[in-house]
Amino acid sequence: MNAYVAAGYVISLGTxxxxxxxxxxRLHRASKRGRREVSS
Amino acid sequence: xxxxxxxLGVASVALVALDVILGLWVTPPDADQGELVRLVxxxxxxxxxxxxxxxxxxxxxxxxxxxxxxxxxxxxxLSASAxxxxxxxxxxxxxTGSIWGRPTWGVWWTWDARLTSTALLGVLFLGYLALRRVPxxxxxxxxxxxxxxxxxxxxxxxVHFSVVWWQTLHQGATVLNPNLTPTIHGLMAWTxxxxxxxxxxxxxxxxxxxxxxxELRESGEDxxxxxxxxxxxxxxxxx
Numbered sequence: 001m002n003a004y005v006a007a008g009y010v011i012s013l014g015t016x017x018x019x020x021x022x023x024x025x026r027l028h029r030a031s032k033r034g035r036r037e038v039s040s
Numbered sequence: 041x042x043x044x045x046x047x048l049g050v051a052s053v054a055l056v057a058l059d060v061i062l063g064l065w066v067t068p069p070d071a072d073q074g075e076l077v078r079l080v081x082x083x084x085x086x087x088x089x090x091x092x093x094x095x096x097x098x099x100x101x102x103x104x105x106x107x108x109x110x111x112x113x114x115x116x117x118l119s120a121s122a123x124x125x126x127x128x129x130x131x132x133x134x135x136t137g138s139i140w141g142r143p144t145w146g147v148w149w150t151w152d153a154r155l156t157s158t159a160l161l162g163v164l165f166l167g168y169l170a171l172r173r174v175p176x177x178x179x180x181x182x183x184x185x186x187x188x189x190x191x192x193x194x195x196x197x198x199v200h201f202s203v204v205w206w207q208t209l210h211q212g213a214t215v216l217n218p219n220l221t222p223t224i225h226g227l228m229a230w231t232x233x234x235x236x237x238x239x240x241x242x243x244x245x246x247x248x249x250x251x252x253x254x255e256l257r258e259s260g261e262d263x264x265x266x267x268x269x270x271x272x273x274x275x276x277x278x279x
Contacts, residue, residue: 001064002075008139009060012082012132016056016242019128023249024049030256 041252048245055238059085062231070228076143077228083136085235086129087158089243091196094126095165097247099193102186116182117258119189120172121250123165125243130162145209153202154210161199164192 063081070077101119104110137155138148149155168188172181203212224232 002078004139004143005064005075005078008079008082008136009064011135011139012086013056013060015128015132020242020246020249023246023253026253027045027249027256030253030260034256034260 041248045245045248045252048241048248052238052242052245055234055241059231059235059238062227062234067227067231073144076140079136079140080228081231081235083133083140084232085239086136087133088236089239090126090129090133091158091161091199093240093243094122094129094247095161095189095193095196097122098126098165098168098189099196102189102193105182105186106190113178113182113258114255116178116185117254118247118251119186121247121254123168123189124250125246127162127165127169129239129243130158130165134159134162150209152209153206154199154208157195157199157202161192161195164195168192 059081063078067078067081069075098119101115101122105112105115105119134155137158141150142148168185171188172185174181174184176184202208203210
């Protein structure tokens, strides 16, 4: 595979994957905090 | 909402994976560009999401917020969510364009009208995100940010028409050209279409997650404020 193509795919998918994962973690933490506040 | 997020998440991961498989291993190399054509299954779709979906949505929500009849903090939160995701996508648009430009044009970057206006758009929306971090009353911040989003979105049509208005190095539209005659066909065209659908789904998933985080954060702040007020009232009664 062409090195430029590989770099484009790795950077794009890596960034989107990392950002999506960070959003999922932040959402999980925010809903956990929300549940705790409601129950207290 | 949780169910919608799960469906969108699974769908976007599956569609992006299919786009990558088709783009890297199934579609043929181009007669002129060779293997580099495979970046076409990423770059235009990333630009579509950033320019038209993310920043278009941010501007629309900003107008809806500023319009007295539709004013709601939810539009402010939606606008902010779209901008944050859009900034990620526009960054990747510039990076993938640069990676394609190096072997094709011989340079990583050139001050071409399309490239420059796109970079300017990214900087303007980074400014929007910086403005959101300036401490202010939520309503004041929402109004400031709505005006900033509309101001920044003026650059979107400039980016779109830059290849028509000026003599640029960047090629014109392949599919949505002025004559509406696509100059790509076969499996390559279908893979290109799939890339647009895949990244649109991914965008919807990310914006919805970002919006939910913002909603939960705001409701958490409301709970904290109510508790603080109750504590102050209790102190008043005790004294």
